[in-house]
Amino acid sequence: MKPTAAALFLLAAAASAQTIDQRIDRELPSLLATYKQLHAAPELSMQEKKTSELVASRLREIGFDVTYPFGQYSEPNATCYGVVAVMKNGAGPTVLVRSDMDALPVTEQTNLPYVSQSSGVMHACGHDIHMTTLLGTAKLLSELKSQWHGTLMLIGQPAEEVVKGADAMLRGGIYEKFGRPDFAIALHDNANMPAGQIGWFGGYFMASADSVNVTIRGMGGHGASPQATKDPVVMAAEFITALQTVVSRENSPLDPAVVTVGSIHGGTKRNVIPDEVQLLLTVRTYKPEVRKRVLVSIDRIARGIALAAGVPDNRAPIVEVLAGESTEATWNDPALAERLAKALTREMGANSVVKMDPLMVSEDFGRFGLEHKIPAVMLNVGAVDPARIASGERLPSLHSSQFAPVPEPTIRGGIKAMVVSALELLK
Numbered sequence: 001m002k003p004t005a006a007a008l009f010l011l012a013a014a015a016s017a018q019t020i021d022q023r024i025d026r027e028l029p030s031l032l033a034t035y036k037q038l039h040a041a042p043e044l045s046m047q048e049k050k051t052s053e054l055v056a057s058r059l060r061e062i063g064f065d066v067t068y069p070f071g072q073y074s075e076p077n078a079t080c081y082g083v084v085a086v087m088k089n090g091a092g093p094t095v096l097v098r099s100d101m102d103a104l105p106v107t108e109q110t111n112l113p114y115v116s117q118s119s120g121v122m123h124a125c126g127h128d129i130h131m132t133t134l135l136g137t138a139k140l141l142s143e144l145k146s147q148w149h150g151t152l153m154l155i156g157q158p159a160e161e162v163v164k165g166a167d168a169m170l171r172g173g174i175y176e177k178f179g180r181p182d183f184a185i186a187l188h189d190n191a192n193m194p195a196g197q198i199g200w201f202g203g204y205f206m207a208s209a210d211s212v213n214v215t216i217r218g219m220g221g222h223g224a225s226p227q228a229t230k231d232p233v234v235m236a237a238e239f240i241t242a243l244q245t246v247v248s249r250e251n252s253p254l255d256p257a258v259v260t261v262g263s264i265h266g267g268t269k270r271n272v273i274p275d276e277v278q279l280l281l282t283v284r285t286y287k288p289e290v291r292k293r294v295l296v297s298i299d300r301i302a303r304g305i306a307l308a309a310g311v312p313d314n315r316a317p318i319v320e321v322l323a324g325e326s327t328e329a330t331w332n333d334p335a336l337a338e339r340l341a342k343a344l345t346r347e348m349g350a351n352s353v354v355k356m357d358p359l360m361v362s363e364d365f366g367r368f369g370l371e372h373k374i375p376a377v378m379l380n381v382g383a384v385d386p387a388r389i390a391s392g393e394r395l396p397s398l399h400s401s402q403f404a405p406v407p408e409p410t411i412r413g414g415i416k417a418m419v420v421s422a423l424e425l426l427k
């Protein structure tokens with residue numbers, strides 16, 4: 001029997017009356033399958049070929065105008081697997097929604113049925129959650145076109161973990177080619193908050209990151225004749241101790257800063273004083289002036305210790321700030337953060353939306369804001385079983401081999417938050 005025109009009209013009306021929750025319910029089984037597929041097949045930064053192909057092809061199926069691969073690394077021969085998906089829907093603002101796509105060199109130690117099949121590589125930061133959320137958000141917003149006006153610009157960003165992907169997409173001319181967005185939003189999962197709960201914050205939300213390599217150079221020799229050497233092991237020990245004063249004595253207690261020596265290598269044998277010791281540092285701050293001062297202090301302290309030890313000028317320490325591995329702090333535009341928090345609280349309920357503390361981890365999402373010129377906000381979505389939080393057990397952090405987000409409530413909360421945020425900005 002052929003449906004009558006009236007029946008078709010009723011069906012269409014019923015479809016358009018579906019709530020966001022009902023639409024998420026309907027999409028969730030296939031999105032969970034996609035999530036598990038992505039989780040099982042992680043790819044490292046700058047190698048996200050299959051992952052980005054999946055994101056690009058799904059967005060194209062949903063009806064977005066997709067450009068892929070997009071972006072340009074400073075390394076001329078590296079392919080940037082960025083995805084740009086645009087949907088124009090009349091006059092109105094442009095909203096950029098970004099997901100990252102890369103995984104980490106971590107050997108997964110969960111017992112999940114969809115555990116990583118790529119040895120030594122794991123989605124330990126939840127970027128698979130972000131991609132699945134982006135696809136769900138894309139699907140819902142494509143169905144809800146009658147409720148918004150403007151342009152959606154969805155981004156699949158590679159190489160977040162090495163803070164190169166956002167730069168590469170900007171270097172590739174994303175705003176020149178596709179227009180400059182009026183707002184930029186993104187979401188990161190959170191390893192301490194209950195699954196599906198949304199966290200927001202206005203102001204500096206995530207820290208800047210600088211990778212600093214320090215080579216303390218001495219003059220090696222026999223371990224039994226230290227007087228004939230300049231011992232870089234002793235100098236390295238002094239250097240690490242002295243570094244502790246950068247935050248505790250030189251910096252205002254009201255300005256967050258972290259200096260961590262994560263790696264130290266020197267020497268080969270107990271009775272040989274080596275020529276040099278190498279240290280790998282990470283530096284985290286919020287304010288640009290604090291960042292600058294901390295980096296200057298590290299250099300000054302290294303030089304001062306060498307000077308005190310009598311190391312000649314031509315063996316002075318080498319302090320390098322790695323240009324390609326640094327990123328500025330993530331600034332959440334306070335007015336935009338408040339606006340989204342209000343809309344999210346209205347649509348999701350006060351218990352599901354909380355103001356959270358800022359974080360000292362780093363992100364390159366802030367780059368899309370062009371140094372605060374484009375209002376940008378990164379939200380968090382909790383990914384942890386509330387019972388585990390209540391138990392007080394030590395929870396695996398992001399980047400842990402045991403980090404295992406609870407998929408359904410996390411993805412559900414993520415999609416709702418991004419759909420509500422986009423509708424708020426495009427209404």
Ligand SMILES: [Zn+2]
Nearest residue numbers: 125161398399
């Ligand atoms: Zn990460």
Ligand SMILES: [Zn+2]
Nearest residue numbers: 125126127188
């Ligand atoms: Zn991440």
